[in-house]
Amino acid sequence: MPAKGAQVDVIVGGGVVGLSVAWRLARAGRPVTVVDPAPASGASHAAAGMLAPVSEVTYTEAPLLRLGVASLRRWPAFAAELAADAGLGDPRTGLDLRSEGTLDVAFGADDLVALDELAAYMDKLGLPVERLTGRECRRLEPMLAPSVRGGLLAPGDAWVDPRRVTAALLAALERLDVPLVREHATGLLREDAGRDGTGDGDDGDRAGRGSMGGDRPGLSGGTGGGSGGRVVGVRLRDAPDISADRVILAAGAWSAELADVPVRPVKGQIMRLRSPQPLLGRCVRGTVHGASVYLVPRGDGELVVGATQEEMGFDTRVTAGGLYELLRDARELVPGVTELEVADVVAGLRPGTPDNLPLIGPSGTPGLTLATGHHRGGVLLAPLTAAVLLGEESEAATLCSPARFRDIS
Ligand code: GLY
Numbered sequence: 001m002p003a004k005g006a007q008v009d010v011i012v013g014g015g016v017v018g019l020s021v022a023w024r025l026a027r028a029g030r031p032v033t034v035v036d037p038a039p040a041s042g043a044s045h046a047a048a049g050m051l052a053p054v055s056e057v058t059y060t061e062a063p064l065l066r067l068g069v070a071s072l073r074r075w076p077a078f079a080a081e082l083a084a085d086a087g088l089g090d091p092r093t094g095l096d097l098r099s100e101g102t103l104d105v106a107f108g109a110d111d112l113v114a115l116d117e118l119a120a121y122m123d124k125l126g127l128p129v130e131r132l133t134g135r136e137c138r139r140l141e142p143m144l145a146p147s148v149r150g151g152l153l154a155p156g157d158a159w160v161d162p163r164r165v166t167a168a169l170l171a172a173l174e175r176l177d178v179p180l181v182r183e184h185a186t187g188l189l190r191e192d193a194g195r196d197g198t199g200d201g202d203d204g205d206r207a208g209r210g211s212m213g214g215d216r217p218g219l220s221g222g223t224g225g226g227s228g229g230r231v232v233g234v235r236l237r238d239a240p241d242i243s244a245d246r247v248i249l250a251a252g253a254w255s256a257e258l259a260d261v262p263v264r265p266v267k268g269q270i271m272r273l274r275s276p277q278p279l280l281g282r283c284v285r286g287t288v289h290g291a292s293v294y295l296v297p298r299g300d301g302e303l304v305v306g307a308t309q310e311e312m313g314f315d316t317r318v319t320a321g322g323l324y325e326l327l328r329d330a331r332e333l334v335p336g337v338t339e340l341e342v343a344d345v346v347a348g349l350r351p352g353t354p355d356n357l358p359l360i361g362p363s364g365t366p367g368l369t370l371a372t373g374h375h376r377g378g379v380l381l382a383p384l385t386a387a388v389l390l391g392e393e394s395e396a397a398t399l400c401s402p403a404r405f406r407d408i409s
Helices: 016-027 062-085 109-125 134-140 162-175 252-257 320-333 335-339 375-389 394-399
Strands: 009-012 032-035 102-106 130-133 150-154 185-191 231-236 246-249 264-274 283-288 291-297 302-306 341-352 359-362 368-372
Touching (some): 009 016, 016 032, 016 162, 016 368, 016 375, 062 162, 062 394, 102 109, 109 130, 109 150, 109 283, 130 134, 134 150, 162 375, 231 246, 252 264, 252 341, 252 368, 264 320, 302 320, 375 394
Parallel strands (some): 009 032, 009 246, 102 283, 246 368
Antiparallel strands (some): 102 150, 130 150, 264 341, 291 302
């Protein structure tokens, strides 16, 4: 039960990040409302769900690796509590959470050198990885191509089905009576700059917020970039404004439509193949023709093949060229993929930031907190993001602080 007079948070965005934050806050007794016209339909719907901090980053991205490792550590308890709250029982079946590790494979001499460097780096950090020969890789994964010359096994890496995770989060929120406003947010409501421009936006003395309120004097609610005044709610396209003590912007690639945040869409096309027998026992990835491709097996026999990385604005068309590249590269790793039935193809937009790190925490504008910019790691980093906003992760809070960018409003 939320404490009487407690701060009311309105979370804009019902993807894996927004829903996870909402669930953790609600579980901690905070009053929250989620706004999204179509929850769980954006990047989270397209995501493969790799919980793979070791194989997702390069050794040039040490802070991202630290965040990923910290969040991966949180995943087992997060999944167990989520499965319980959603009434699903075992997270392995309910969320398809698996932890058999990721195998990074190499074809050419250059790839092998890169794997050696990565292995040495992980060793230095004390992260468990195992360098394997081509033959050892095929012993683990017999469907791998004979041309695979070596690999790196990250045995601690895991994966999950993001569609099951978001469905579970929605079920858990419903059980906690968290309002879900299925409306399009078109802008942030602001008090005029100067009227109440102090504080960090996290103070909780504004009882009565979080309700659908209509226009109020002294407020402005334009779309896009803000004008510096305290954020006091959200403007909706087809419903009355909704007021808040704090707005948490978790709108992924669309975040820059509501505030001046350095987030851009990075398109990813992905396909799901249906396999009568599982082709793989663990996630497999590799670099083919200079592009990274990964194959993620699901418990129900599906094999997810992803993903392209395209800077195409808000274009979400699935293209013949994108699918061709995915299949061409996946076939180099696992030739048997071409025999499989195509179950689903989809394009999503990752929220990219200039330094590939997410933006989590107070924006600098009172009343506006960010939980966005997770780029390739929204599913992996969702538990950590919620923990940062609950004040449980100080190192991550520093790394992800929006204060590293100026002029967010
Ligand atoms: N995390 C994998 C991707 O964004 O493609």
